Amino acid sequence: MNSSSSSVTSRRRRIDSVFERGIKISVMAPVILMAFMILTLLNWSMGTVAVVDGRIMRQWPLVPSVMRAADVREEIAEIEGDISTSFRFGLTPGFIMGKPFSSSRDTGLRAPFWGSVWIIALGLVLSFPLSLTTALWLNSAREPSQITRFLRVVLGLFARMPHIIFGIGAMAVFARVNDFTGGSGSGTLGHAGLLMGLIMIPKLTLMMERELSGTPESIKYASFALGASWQSVVFRQVLPSSMELILVGTLRLIGALFGLASPFIILGAASTVAGVPISLHNPFLTLPIRIFQWALYPEGMNRSLAASAALFMVMVILLIDVLSQTWRKRVLRRREGLR
Amino acid sequence: MHPRKFIALKSTAMPGRVIRGRLLRLWMRLAAGTSFFLLAGMVVVLTGESVRFFRTESISPAGFVFGGLWHPESGRYGAGLFFLASLRISGLATLFSLPGSLVLGLFLSDYAPAESRRRYSLILDTLSSVPAVIYGLFALMFVTPVLHQMFGIHLVQPDTIVSASLMLGVFITPYGTRLVTESLTRNRSDLRTAAMALGATRFETISRLVLPEALPGLASALLLVFSRALGESVIVGMASGYGPRLTTNLLGGGESVTGYLLKFGANAGEVVFAFGSILFAVTLGLNVLGDHLAHGRFVEELR
Numbered sequence: 001m002n003s004s005s006s007s008v009t010s011r012r013r014r015i016d017s018v019f020e021r022g023i024k025i026s027v028m029a030p031v032i033l034m035a036f037m038i039l040t041l042l043n044w045s046m047g048t049v050a051v052v053d054g055r056i057m058r059q060w061p062l063v064p065s066v067m068r069a070a071d072v073r074e075e076i077a078e079i080e081g082d083i084s085t086s087f088r089f090g091l092t093p094g095f096i097m098g099k100p101f102s103s104s105r106d107t108g109l110r111a112p113f114w115g116s117v118w119i120i121a122l123g124l125v126l127s128f129p130l131s132l133t134t135a136l137w138l139n140s141a142r143e144p145s146q147i148t149r150f151l152r153v154v155l156g157l158f159a160r161m162p163h164i165i166f167g168i169g170a171m172a173v174f175a176r177v178n179d180f181t182g183g184s185g186s187g188t189l190g191h192a193g194l195l196m197g198l199i200m201i202p203k204l205t206l207m208m209e210r211e212l213s214g215t216p217e218s219i220k221y222a223s224f225a226l227g228a229s230w231q232s233v234v235f236r237q238v239l240p241s242s243m244e245l246i247l248v249g250t251l252r253l254i255g256a257l258f259g260l261a262s263p264f265i266i267l268g269a270a271s272t273v274a275g276v277p278i279s280l281h282n283p284f285l286t287l288p289i290r291i292f293q294w295a296l297y298p299e300g301m302n303r304s305l306a307a308s309a310a311l312f313m314v315m316v317i318l319l320i321d322v323l324s325q326t327w328r329k330r331v332l333r334r335r336e337g338l339r
Numbered sequence: 340m341h342p343r344k345f346i347a348l349k350s351t352a353m354p355g356r357v358i359r360g361r362l363l364r365l366w367m368r369l370a371a372g373t374s375f376f377l378l379a380g381m382v383v384v385l386t387g388e389s390v391r392f393f394r395t396e397s398i399s400p401a402g403f404v405f406g407g408l409w410h411p412e413s414g415r416y417g418a419g420l421f422f423l424a425s426l427r428i429s430g431l432a433t434l435f436s437l438p439g440s441l442v443l444g445l446f447l448s449d450y451a452p453a454e455s456r457r458r459y460s461l462i463l464d465t466l467s468s469v470p471a472v473i474y475g476l477f478a479l480m481f482v483t484p485v486l487h488q489m490f491g492i493h494l495v496q497p498d499t500i501v502s503a504s505l506m507l508g509v510f511i512t513p514y515g516t517r518l519v520t521e522s523l524t525r526n527r528s529d530l531r532t533a534a535m536a537l538g539a540t541r542f543e544t545i546s547r548l549v550l551p552e553a554l555p556g557l558a559s560a561l562l563l564v565f566s567r568a569l570g571e572s573v574i575v576g577m578a579s580g581y582g583p584r585l586t587t588n589l590l591g592g593g594e595s596v597t598g599y600l601l602k603f604g605a606n607a608g609e610v611v612f613a614f615g616s617i618l619f620a621v622t623l624g625l626n627v628l629g630d631h632l633a634h635g636r637f638v639e640e641l642r
Contacts, residue, residue, distance in 0.1 A: 016540035023450050026442045030466065033509060037477045044480055133370030140367070151371060157626055158378050160563070161619070162570020164600055168615030169381035172388040198381065201374050231360050252468075259470020262572040262597075266604045266611070288472045288573075295476050295577055296602075303480065310476050314469065321465045 038314070044307035061304070109309055112290040115189075119264070119286060120254055122193025127200040128250070134201075135208035140234045152209075158202035167263025170195040190280035192264055199263065203253060211245040212238055216335065248328045255320030259313060261288035287313050382619065389616035392609040403613055416610060424593035428500050428507065428575050429568035435508025436515050436564060443512070444519030449545060460520070467513035475577030478506040483578065500593050503579035507568055515564045522556025522633065523549060559633035566625035570618065572597035 047061040064071070134151075141148045174191055215238045223233045269289045287309065294306035393400060398416055406417020443463070451459050482502040530552070534544045550557075576598035596614055604611045 012540050012543065016542040019542045020450060023442055023446050027446045030439070030443070030509075030512065034466065034469075037473065040477055040481050041473075130370055130374055133367055134374045137367035137371045151375060153630075154375065154378070156630075157623065160567070160626060161622055162567075162572070162597070164570070164572045164597060164604075165385075165615050165619050165622070166381070168600070168604070168611055169385040172384045172612055172615075173381055175388070176384055198377060201377065205374060229360060231363050235363075256468045259468075259472060261470070261472055262576075262601055265601055268605045288470055291472050291476065292573065292577065295472075295479055298479075306476055307480070310473050314473060317468055317470065318465065321468055325461055325465070 038311070041307045041311050041314075045304055045311055047304060049301060049304075109287065109290075109312060112285050112287040112309075115284050116258060116286040116288075118189060119192050119196045119284065120257060122189070123196030123200050123257075124250070124254075126194065126197030127204050131201055131204035131208055132246070134205045135212055136234060136239065138205070138209045139212040139238070140230060142230065152206075155202040155205055159206055162262075163199060163260060164262045164266055166195060166199050167266035170198060170263070170267060188281050189284040192267060192269075192284045192286075193280070195263055195267055196257070196260075199260070200253065200257070204250065207249040207253065208242075208246050211242045211249060214245070215241050244331050245328065248324050248331065251320060251327070252324040255317050255324065258317050258320070259288045261286065261292055265289055265292065385612060385619065386616050388609065388612035392613045395609070400613075400617065404617060411607070411610065416613075418596070418610075418614070421594055421596045421599055421614075424500065424579075425569060425575075425595040425597065427593065428504050428579065428595050429565055429571075431501070431504035432507035432511060432568045433561065433565045435505060436512045436568075437561075439508070439512040440515030440519050440560070440564070443516040444523055445545065447516065447520045448523040449541065449549070460517075463513050463516060467517075469510075471510060471571060471573040472577075474506040474510045475574045478502045478574065478578035482506060500575075500579045500595075503575045503577075503595075503598075506578060507571055507574045510571065510574055511564055511567050514567055515560060518560035518563055519557065522553045522560060525553065525556060556633050559629040559631075562625050562629035562632065566622050566629070569625075570597065570622055572601040576601035 043063050044061045047064075049060075138148055138151065170191070219237050219241060220233055223237050228236075264284070264286055269283075269285055291306050291309045291313065294302040294309065393403070396414060396416055398406070403416055403418050404422055405419045406415075407419050408415045408417040409420060447456060447459055447463070482505060483499065486499060486502060530548055531544055534548055539547075575595045579592060579595065579598060596618060599607075600611060600614055604614075
């Protein structure tokens with residue numbers, strides 16, 4: 001190796017190491033961004049509030065309240081009327097449990113939270129059995145036929161479709177059905193549950209099919225060797241062995257769909273809800289929709305309410321995600337011995 | 340080996356088993372058919388309603404998409420500005436997410452130590468479950484005011500599309516990263532090992548071998564990410580747009596299709612169906628094209 005190539009080599013090596021360091025540093029960026037977003041939410045969820053005659057006039061988030069206290073006091077003095085100021089912490093248990101705040105309408109999180117839970121539960125009731133059977137069918141097909149390939153493509157396309165389209169499509173369907181049956185409107189919990197079920201079907205089916213096809217080959221081969229029929233194998237071996245993973249995947253899907261807002265907004269969510277829904281004919285409200293409403297009308301305390309609710313929602317979703325991931329890891333570790 | 344090859348003995352045809360088998364198969368076919376018809380039926384009804392809209396208002400789809408006059412009260416439904424704003428927001432967002440997706444994708448496929456690769460992709464999956472509302476809220480609380488401070492309140496309109504594009508770009512980056520990682524880890528072995536054996540640095544292998552090889556996959560990822568950005572409604576609805584507008588001002592405002600649907604769709608009547616079916620057609624086209632580019636693979640996703 002002649003020596004004149006060593007400078008070239010060192011340049012190549014330098015480029016390589018610079019690039020590598022650059023990539024490793026830039027990877028921190030999304031994490032920093034996420035942390036910053038959480039901090040902003042925290043900032044806005046707490047702060048000072050000026051209340052006049054029981055109505056909330058203005059609010060200042062945490063950072064200005066602490067760092068520009070003098071300016072804030074000036075601005076407070078500019079407001080007329082009998083002011084009482086208070087420093088509030090946004091994410092209190094009272095807020096979460098739904099205590100109404102003074103004289104204004106329901107500002108707690110209880111109604112939206114249970115609305116979200118209800119919608120997801122209804123959606124699962126509709127889509128879980130259907131998706132499971134469809135996934136079993138896809139999996140027990142002996143060789144990929146035209147139909148299974150087509151169905152898989154269709155399901156994949158629907159799983160990636162923007163969610164509002166589901167909302168608009170459901171609106172269309174309900175409008176037609178209403179013409180038929182003489183009903184009216186589509187803003188009830190029943191409709192929202194059906195919509196959620198529709199959204200869940202493609203995603204759930206594909207996830208289940210993936211888990212089903214991930215069963216260890218040894219189980220299937222052993223069953224066939226003992227003379228079982230294909231149906232027996234699928235229903236008595238593959239399904240039970242994948243069931244836990246399917247449940248894990250469903251949990252993860254629930255976490256992902258918890259923050260889904262757009263199709264329900266278009267379907268017609270309520271703007272003021274009295275309380276937790278108790279019948280399929282109640283107007284419905286979900287947590288992300290509530291945040292959306294508060295964010296779009298930034299009067300009074302709404303920004304702070306939105307931030308607090310957003311923090312709560314993020315915590316719930318993260319909890320569900322972490323739970324499903326640890327569970328999945330545990331199941332997979334147990335399965336290691338079978339391969 | 341395919342399990343079928345193991346079934347040398349045809350299942351002993353005990354009558355009960357055969358009947359149950361047939362019943363089961365019928366049941367499963369019914370379920371699969373129901374899934375399909377529920378979804379397809381929804382699309383059919385949607386298209387039907389939109390056709391009805393086009394007919395009663397006597398506009399053609401082309402007139403709807405490219406028309407410039409939007410005045411629903413008097414029956415003028417030229418939604419061109421909406422589509423233009425959609426394209427702008429989504430295009431900018433895709434642009435913003437490109438570097439992030441590439442860097443993160445490269446990291447996950449090549450630069451992450453093998454043991455922690457799984458952990459990083461788990462973190463990525465968790466990041467991808469953050470709902471869009473949060474991003475919209477952040478845009479309202481932080482990004483738009485900061486833009487106001489930076490560029491002055493006259494240049495930046497209160498409903499600037501840049502704010503929406505920035506947040507949208509961040510939102511779709513996890514999705515893009517997953518697509519990029521998939522296309523980068525596709526053909527790992529032979530050529531890469533050969534390159535390493537010949538003494539290429541990791542940077543050279545990536546820039547001269549992996550990336551050009553993965554180009555169709557990356558192109559498909561681009562299309563899919565763009566289609567995802569087009570369909571997102573919450574972020575663009577919250578952060579941008581009150582009314583269709585045409586501005587050349589980069590920091591100006593404008594209402595996108597999805598933002599309009601979100602904010603005014605519930606009471607807007609039949610127009611919604613027209614928007615919906617066109618959006619569906621565009622998304623379908625982009626996705627089919629994207630899948631085709633990547634040789635028929637498709638990415639299922641949970642969100």
